[in-house]
Amino acid sequence: MAGPKSRKLFARARKVIPGGVNSPVRAFRAVGGTPPFLASGKGARVTDVDGRSYVDYVGSWGSLIVGHAHPAVLRAVRRAAARGTSFGAPTEGEVVLAERVCEALPSVQKVRFVSSGTEATMSALRLARAATGRKLILKFDGCYHGHADTLLVGAGSGVATLGIPGSPGVPEEFARLTIQAPYNDVDAVESAFRRHRGQIACVIVEPVAGNMGCVPPEPGFLQAIVELCRKHGAASVFDEVMTGCRVARGGAQERYELEPDLTCLGKVVGGGLPLAAYGGRGDIMRRVAPLGPVYQAGTLSGNPLAVSAGLATLEHLTPPVYDLLEALGARLEAGLDRALLETETVGTVQRVGSMLTLFFRPGRVRSYADAGESNRERFAAFHAGLLSRGVYWPPSQFEAAFVSAAHTEADIDATIAAAKLALAG
Ligand code: PMP
Numbered sequence: 244m245a246g247p248k249s250r251k252l253f254a255r256a257r258k259v260i261p262g263g264v265n266s267p268v269r270a271f272r273a274v275g276g277t278p279p280f281l282a283s284g285k286g287a288r289v290t291d292v293d294g295r296s297y298v299d300y301v302g303s304w305g306s307l308i309v310g311h312a313h314p315a316v317l318r319a320v321r322r323a324a325a326r327g328t329s330f331g332a333p334t335e336g337e338v339v340l341a342e343r344v345c346e347a348l349p350s351v352q353k354v355r356f357v358s359s360g361t362e363a364t365m366s367a368l369r370l371a372r373a374a375t376g377r378k379l380i381l382k383f384d385g386c387y388h389g390h391a392d393t394l395l396v397g398a399g400s401g402v403a404t405l406g407i408p409g410s411p412g413v414p415e416e417f418a419r420l421t422i423q424a425p426y427n428d429v430d431a432v433e434s435a436f437r438r439h440r441g442q443i444a445c446v447i448v449e450p451v452a453g454n455m456g457c458v459p460p461e462p463g464f465l466q467a468i469v470e471l472c473r474k475h476g477a478a479s480v481f482d483e484v485m486t487g488c489r490v491a492r493g494g495a496q497e498r499y500e501l502e503p504d505l506t507c508l509g510k511v512v513g514g515g516l517p518l519a520a521y522g523g524r525g526d527i528m529r530r531v532a533p534l535g536p537v538y539q540a541g542t543l544s545g546n547p548l549a550v551s552a553g554l555a556t557l558e559h560l561t562p563p564v565y566d567l568l569e570a571l572g573a574r575l576e577a578g579l580d581r582a583l584l585e586t587e588t589v590g591t592v593q594r595v596g597s598m599l600t601l602f603f604r605p606g607r608v609r610s611y612a613d614a615g616e617s618n619r620e621r622f623a624a625f626h627a628g629l630l631s632r633g634v635y636w637p638p639s640q641f642e643a644a645f646v647s648a649a650h651t652e653a654d655i656d657a658t659i660a661a662a663k664l665a666l667a668g
Contacts, residue, residue, distance in 0.1 A: 244631070245277040246293025252280045267401035273619065274626040274638045284311025286649035289635055297635035298654045300644035304637075305453070305485050305598070306510040308568070309559050310649025316514050319555035323547045331542055336550040343557050344512065344520060347493045350502035354522030355531055356545040360484035360509035361389030363519040364447065366531075366539045367505045368393065371445035371478040373537045374527050381435050381446040381477075383426040385455030385611025385641075388447055388482050388507075396421040399454030399611065404639040426452055427460065427609045429467040436475045445478040445505070446471070450495030453485040453643040455614040456600035457593045465501055472504065478527065484509035484519060485643070489568075490596040492560055498596075511560075514552030517543070564648050568597040571646045571655055575599060578659030586666040589618075597646040601625070601662075614641060628665025634658050 245253070256263035264270045264278070271278040279291035287310055289299045299311070309316065323336070337356060344354045357363050368380055368391070380393060387400035395402065395410045396418050402410070409418055422439065424431035436443060446468050452458035465481075472479040481503040487494040488511040496503060504527060509519035522528060530537045576594045579601050583590045591602045602608050603618040603625070622640040629636045634657075637644050646655075 245279045246291065246295060248292040249280045250277050252292060253277045268404055268639055268642065271638045273404045273640070274623045276627070278638070279630075279635075286310040286312075287647055287651070287654050295633070297630070297633050298650070298658055299635045300646065300658075301635060301637050302645040302647050303515055304510065305489060305643070305645045306513065306515045308489055308511045308597070308645075308647055309514075309556055310647045313555070313559065313649070315559060316552050316555045319551040320516070320548050323551035326547070328548055329543060329546055334545070334547050334550070336547055336554060337545040340512075340550050340553050340557075343554065344508065344522065347488065347557075348496060348506060348522075349493070350496060350504075350524070351506055351522035352525035353528035354520050355528070355539065356518060356520050356550070357539075357541055358517045358519065358543050358546070358549075359389065360482075360507065360519045361391055362541065363484065363507040363509055363521040364388040364394060364480075364482055365391035367480050367507050367521040368445065368447065369539065370521070370527060370530060370537050371480060371505060373530055375444040375477060377442050377444035377477070378420050379422055379439055379443045380420065381422045381424060381432065381443055383448055383452070383611075384423050385426055385458070385614060386447075386449045386452055386482070387454035388449075389484075392417045393421050394447075397423045397611070399452070399641055401639075403455060403611070403641040425610045425612065426455075426458060427464050429464060432468060432471055436471055436477075441476075443475065443477045445480050447480040447482055449485065450481045450483060450499065451486050451490055451595045451598065453598055455611045455641050456602055456608065456617075457595060457598045457643040458608055458610070458614065459593065459595050460495075460499065461609065465495070465499055469501055469503055478505055479503040480505045480507065482507045485598070488512055488557065488560060489645075490598065491565060511556060512553050513549045514554075514556035516546070516549035516552040518546065518549035518553055559648070565596075567648055568646060571650050571652070572597045572599060574652060574655045575646060575658065578655065579662055582659060582663040582666055586663060588621075588666045598643040599646070600643050602640065624668070625662070625665050628668050629658075629661055632661035632664060634661050
């Protein structure tokens with residue numbers, strides 16, 4: 244139960260903001276509550292307006308891989324702010340960040356910065372359609388790629404959390420341009436290419452799904468996507484908004500050794516400020532204006548504050564930091580597995596690096612249909628149990644939890660102890 248100040252703020256918020264929040268999952272609807280209003284964050288912890296402190300596993304939905312208010316990030320942002328907050332003109336920082344991105348992801352020869360993951364995927368799709376002269380896109384059930392019209396079909400994240408099948412306001416004609424396939428189902432992708440021969444512009448995928456909870460790709464799934472796209476003249480688009488610079492510096496494509504045609508980035512690359520990106524093969528990216536005719540622009544694109552936060556974050560992300568994230572993630576996974584066993588709770592923990600989900604159902608979750616079989620009441624009770632014990636867990640069964648480099652083994656162990664009590668309770 245949120246504290247009195249949070250409840251008061253939520254009541255005020257609901258009068259002037261739809262549902263009281265600026266992004267739906269924040270409303271805590273799936274966990275039956277009022278969200279704590281956060282006042283500050285430091286390292287792995289956040290504090291709400293009632294003065295309650297929590298170990299945070301949301302981390303601004305995966306953006307804060309080095310933790311809240313990291314001193315180097317703050318220093319970089321302060322310095323950048325002192326030089327001016329926005330110019331709408333080229334700056335040196337953008338060049339350096341673009342160079343870093345191209346170094347980290349060999350499949351990205353050119354990259355364009357935007358302000359949100361939604362913009363990144365929307366622009367990548369426009370580009371894929373322009374490059375192929377085709378209209379259809381293929382996406383996977385339970386993957387979320389932002390809220391652009393053609394992507395709000397069978398989407399994960401808040402759409403899944405609220406149980407919305409599509410979205411009113413998306414014309415049927417647009418929705419019809421999106422073909423859906425189950426995640427991890429290569430046969431479904433093959434048959435879509437057969438059924439819609441010569442019409443599919445691109446296949447967009449979360450290379451590790453995070454928006455139906457954490458669902459890893461099965462061996463061969465991503466490779467099949469890249470190869471089928473190549474064979475059929477479509478573009479493969481890896482939406483690495485969540486996985487980019489998280490599951491490895493070069494994202495899931497580094498981890499699984501693949502080179503998609505286009506990649507979308509967000510979250511970590513902006514170090515907790517509004518920045519995202521799309522990039523890829525030089526011959527495709529050359530079609531973007533002003534080099535080519537595919538239009539895409541942004542007043543605050545490549546914003547110097549966001550660029551400085553992204554650069555400072557990437558600077559910190561050395562190989563030992565990824566080892567630490569892996570070790571902390573593994574410790575949390577093992578502890579949650581133990582807690583499930585000891586409390587005789589039916590559940591499955593799935594993890595890739597520092598992304599993790601505890602699904603309240605038996606057996607592996609391979610797809611959105613599997614994830615949907617989870618016991619959501621059980622999840623809600625678990626979430627409330629954690630929150631009351633000082634753990635801020637993502638407020639939906641269909642979201643991944645994120646470990647940051649600021650978490651300590653003691654944080655993880657305290658979380659496991661809290662989880663055990665929450666499961667037993
Ligand atoms: N793609 C993926 C994989 C995401 O996880 C998200 C956001 N959670 C988006 C796109 C959309 O990004 P944004 O919220 O910045 O628009």
